[in-house]
Structures are given as structure tokens and as C-alpha cells.
Amino acid sequence: MKVGLFVPCYVDQFYPQAGIATLELLEKLGVEVEFPERQTCCGQPMANSGFSHLTGDCDELFTESFAGYDYVVAPSGSCVLHLKEHLHSKKNPSAAEDLRGRIYELVEFLTDILQIKSLKARFPHKVGVHQSCHGLRGLHLSQMSELVAPGFSKPEYLLNFVEGIELISLNRKDECCGFGGTFCVAEEAVSSKMGKDRVSDHVQNGAEYITGADLSCLMHMEGILKRQKSGVKVLHIAEILNAGE
Structure with missing residues (x-):
């Protein structure tokens, strides 16, 4: 391959x-x-x-x-x-x-x-998973919460192989962060408010890190976190899955 x-x-x-x-x-x-x-x-x-x-x-x-x-x-x-x-x-x-x-x-x-069944990785932190809209509704990486159907999350499936990690629960687990590509420029105020709401959910539930499969969303939330002088950080999921053995 x-x-x-x-x-x-x-x-x-x-x-x-x-x-x-x-x-x-x-x-x-x-x-x-x-x-x-x-x-x-x-x-x-x-x-x-x-x-x-x-x-x-x-x-x-x-x-x-x-x-x-x-x-x-x-x-x-x-x-x-x-x-x-x-x-x-x-x-x-x-x-x-x-x-x-x-x-x-x-x-x-x-x-x-690859149908991964195990991973050698260690990341002893509390982590919130952001379900980006493209991944959630376009690529179907996770089940949409509005559907009456069995739940699944491919990102969480992989993260559960990581030693020491604690995945936190969110109040609104698949809410949009408001980035939306050029939407954050055309509708700055709406985008910013949505981002603040999304960040607040993670912070209130004790996240030390926010991860996901789309760095565009993470970048949007990182900007908000920095402006709030928050200690919460963002990391792409690859960085956690590749973290020290």
C-alpha cells in the first residue's frame, strides 16, 4: 500500500x-x-x-x-x-x-x-473532542445527535486506545464552532459568538485540550481561547495518537 x-x-x-x-x-x-x-x-x-x-x-x-x-x-x-x-x-x-x-x-x-485495533500512544490529559461539521455531516465520522440511531464516533474510538487520556462529556457534543471557512469573515459577529459558545462548553466541562480532525475549526477556537487568556490548548487528533509511547 x-x-x-x-x-x-x-x-x-x-x-x-x-x-x-x-x-x-x-x-x-x-x-x-x-x-x-x-x-x-x-x-x-x-x-x-x-x-x-x-x-x-x-x-x-x-x-x-x-x-x-x-x-x-x-x-x-x-x-x-x-x-x-x-x-x-x-x-x-x-x-x-x-x-x-x-x-x-x-x-x-x-x-x-487500516481497521486499527490498537495504538501505542500516551496522553494523560482531559480532552474534549470537537466534531467538525464537515467530518460529522459530510464524512460521517460520528453519528449526528439529532438522529434516532445507534451512536458512534470514529475519533473517540481511536482516542480510547491512548493510554492515560480522559475524554470529557460535553453538553452539546456536535454543535458547530462557527468557523465555516469564509463564513467567519462574512459573518464575523455570528461566527465569534458560536465559537465562544463552543469553547465555553469544553472549558466548563474541564477540558485541558480540545482535539478534532479539522484544524480550521481548532484554529478558530484557539484564537478565542488565546483572547480569553485560557490555559486550554488545541491539538489535532494526529498529534495525540502519535504522542509518546
């Missing part, structure tokens, strides 16, 4: 440690990983802002960079969902269509493809 590691642009620029943790974790699990150096943005910011006609070059470069891999894995649910649903290529449409079915967010790759 050969995996192409896709590191979204905001992860590369602001949270490279999450990309490194993803690489190290996959390699620990025996996966052959390569990082195509020509990769760049997946095009999601333009598409979400109504300019999907400008994402063509991003689509072509992504298809060229990753078409030769068995799977593509990324530490970002929102970018993965965008690619799964919107990746196209005029030069090689069949390659792009095929690639859309082989792109996975890290958590779903670990649970659905």
Missing part, C-alpha cells in the same frame, strides 16, 4: 506539526507514505466563495500529483470532503473521478481502511 500525503495549505503554513504527526503515525503503522512536493491548495476557499470556476488549475495539479497512489490521506476533513465531491479534471477526467474515491481523512483511513 502506497499513500500520498496531502497537507492542506493552512496546515502547512500554520500547523506543520500536525502534518508531521500524520506522517509519523502512518509510518509507525507500517504504511509507505510519500509527500508529492508540487501539491498546493485543493481549491476549497475559492469554491466556497462562489468561484468554483477558478479551481481548475488546483484540480489539475492535484490529479497529476496524486493519481499514482493507492490512497490519498489528509489531516483535514473539510478539504477531503471538498475533493471527494468536487475534484474534476478536463485533461484526465477518469483519473480525477477514480481519485475521488481514494481520498481519505486521517481518522476514516485509520478506522475504515
Whole structure:
């Protein structure tokens, strides 16, 4: 199995440690990983802002960079969902269509493809899990609480393998944090209030760390935590799953 590691642009620029943790974790699990150096943005910011006609070059470069891999894995649910649903290529449409079915967010790759049954990791802290909207409602990483159906959470399944961790209970476990990509710019006040509510739920229930599969949401909440001078920190789930043995 050969995996192409896709590191979204905001992860590369602001949270490279999450990309490194993803690489190290996959390699620990025996996966052959390569990082195509020509990769760049997946095009999601333009598409979400109504300019999907400008994402063509991003689509072509992504298809060229990753078409030769068995799977593509990324530490970002929102970018993965965008690619799964919107990746196209005029030069090689069949390659792009095929690639859309082989792109996975890290958590779903670990649970659905590698079918992890154990992990060697240790993180002795109280952790709140943020269920990002793209992962929850798009990739179905967890069950939506409004549905009358058996509950499940792929992130929590993996985190429960981590020695010493304590996953806290939240009052509203799958509420949106308010980031929403360009929504946080277009509707700054609403986005900020939603973020403060989401952070408050974690803080009130004793979280030392907030984790999740989308660093865009974690970045939004981290900004609020810092402005509040809170000691609560955010970490991508890969960093916890890769924490010291």
C-alpha cells in the first residue's frame, strides 16, 4: 500500500506539526507514505466563495500529483470532503473521478481502511473532542445527535486506545464552532459568538485540550481561547495518537 500525503495549505503554513504527526503515525503503522512536493491548495476557499470556476488549475495539479497512489490521506476533513465531491479534471477526467474515491481523512483511513485495533500512544490529559461539521455531516465520522440511531464516533474510538487520556462529556457534543471557512469573515459577529459558545462548553466541562480532525475549526477556537487568556490548548487528533509511547 502506497499513500500520498496531502497537507492542506493552512496546515502547512500554520500547523506543520500536525502534518508531521500524520506522517509519523502512518509510518509507525507500517504504511509507505510519500509527500508529492508540487501539491498546493485543493481549491476549497475559492469554491466556497462562489468561484468554483477558478479551481481548475488546483484540480489539475492535484490529479497529476496524486493519481499514482493507492490512497490519498489528509489531516483535514473539510478539504477531503471538498475533493471527494468536487475534484474534476478536463485533461484526465477518469483519473480525477477514480481519485475521488481514494481520498481519505486521517481518522476514516485509520478506522475504515487500516481497521486499527490498537495504538501505542500516551496522553494523560482531559480532552474534549470537537466534531467538525464537515467530518460529522459530510464524512460521517460520528453519528449526528439529532438522529434516532445507534451512536458512534470514529475519533473517540481511536482516542480510547491512548493510554492515560480522559475524554470529557460535553453538553452539546456536535454543535458547530462557527468557523465555516469564509463564513467567519462574512459573518464575523455570528461566527465569534458560536465559537465562544463552543469553547465555553469544553472549558466548563474541564477540558485541558480540545482535539478534532479539522484544524480550521481548532484554529478558530484557539484564537478565542488565546483572547480569553485560557490555559486550554488545541491539538489535532494526529498529534495525540502519535504522542509518546
